[in-house]
Amino acid sequence: MLRMSNLFLRTLRDDPSDAEVASHRLLVRAGYIRRAAPGGFTWLPLGWIVYRNVERIIREEMDAAGFQEVHFPALLPKEPYEATNRWVEYGDNLFRLKDRHGNDFLLAPTHEEMFTLLVKGLYGSYKDLPLHIYQIQTKYRDEARPRAGLLRGREFVMKDSYSFDIDDESLDRSYHLHRDAYIKTFERLGLPTVIVSAMSGAMGGSASEEFLAPIDVGEDTFVRCSSCDYAANTEAVNVPVPDPIPLDGLPAAQVADTPKTPTIQTLVDHLNAHAEFNRPEGDWTAADTMKNVIVKLRHPDGTTEALAVGVPGDREVDEKRLGAHVEPAVLEPFGETDFAANPALVKGYIGPGALGTTGTSGIRFLVDPRIVEGTRWVTGANEPGKHVVDLAYGRDFTADGVIEAAEVLAGDECPNCGSPVEIRRGIEMGHIFKLGRKYAESLGLSVQDEAGKQVTPTMGSYGIGVSRAVAALAETNNDEYGLCWPREVAPADVHLVIAGKEGGPQRPAAEQLATELEAAGLRVLFDDREGVSPGVRFKDAELIGVPTIVVVGRGITDGLVEVKDRKSGERVDVPIGDVVDHLHAQT
């Protein structure tokens, strides 16, 4: 039994000034967590109970799926991460340190390498596979900007699983085993999730899905179809590719004088304001234009490369999408000095003639998938004040390839069924993906197959944010008064409040009830503080958010106590002798 008279807890009346999102604000105010470092939090007793409940549910579901738990150090030597190049690729996000001998160490951001090496050290036969192992571990990432309390910390707890299979079919089974286990886990946590297609990110690999909790404060943007079940992280959206148009009979491209039109809007206005540009299709729109944006890629080895991206003029380049498709390179702005170094590029009037490995600038040129053979564009003519009209792809210009870099807009066609899509925000709660053989190969993991031949197993990697789940649950379970936890993760089942004069019958009745509730298997948080006014007790109970609040108050003279459901606010008077049965009927 938790007695508030000695519980290590102090609730705050004011919101902490640095907390923006509800989960951060309420978890601090209600005394669950407390900031200890930038991006790092101390768990107080109530918070630690909730954390352990969440962790227990995840562990139980992993165990039920037949996965085996192991536990690695968080402090690791750099060599395994050098073997996979992640010592470099992870960049500034990796916490690095040296031991007394000057050897490099890191605080692990994730453990693919170590799991692979562990299996390499113990297993050598196809008969040992498939294998599913996991751990629940503190991870470290030197985030540029930790934020939103537990939602994005620099130290956080993750459950990470790894599968090892002999072939792709077996990996597919492992993948779906994890997928199903995740669905069950999030259902049991009471956390709504949407499964979206994703990019695999810095981990490498192929098939990949994220479990997102659809919450507006989330940092992930995803696209969901209004009619079919298509859902994808915006980075992973593949736009529908239009059919090519026969080149025969298309109007010839012509250079047009378009003075002072360096932006798409000025260009479109100019075309519509001058009669010589009139065309049967009607007014020009931004969608008839193609804009060519130059960015700079910085590769992990430190070299840089310019890249030109052509997108329809009615869309911005989405840097997240672009960035996801150029990994592990990172984007840098293409600045004035870069323009100066590439005289072939005329700012505001860049066109395909200057682009591509065969163009005058030699800059690699990738275009949006909508730019297919036979589509005609208004685009820069590489001369100040001049654009080209009816420049047809496949006839007048080509690119070095295709890239998904244009922004996705609400109402765009679903790649699956063509219905309009909607755009939502979400918190990434889980990520599952097929790693393939990248790690096994670079770390030399192989097993013998039936024929005695060495073969490389294929791997999967599966994560759940454990500490983040606590925040997500707080985020989805609160109201204007405070938190309201789902019962299974709540710090207690019943918050028992004494409301009556000291020396009255309430305290002894409540003491007895507390004992009975506990004997009946209920977890009790008992507000047995003395000299605290009823208002404070009620406010604290609502802030703390235990699912059932029982008030022993003035009704006690008739043998009645009040039972209140925190979430619905419903209250009923129940004879004190029936409280245990009443609660059991609910739980």
Add this chain to the structure above:
RNA sequence: CGGGAUGUGGCGCAGCCUGGUAGCGCACCUGCUUUGGGAGCAGGGGGUCGGGAGUUCGAAUCUCCCCAUCCCGACCA
């Protein structure tokens, strides 16, 4: 890394412009009263005012440098 803001007791804030005994609310301690919606009165404890250098008889306050935190962007599970 760019833009903006803020650093004053455990929490929320005022004081700074115009230099002169460090203040308010909450929380905490003592006493009395109060007890169904963040009680009242009286008394009390707790702060190198983010750090350093400078200006000055005197700096929370002015100047310079640094650091940290938060927000937006960039980046990222």
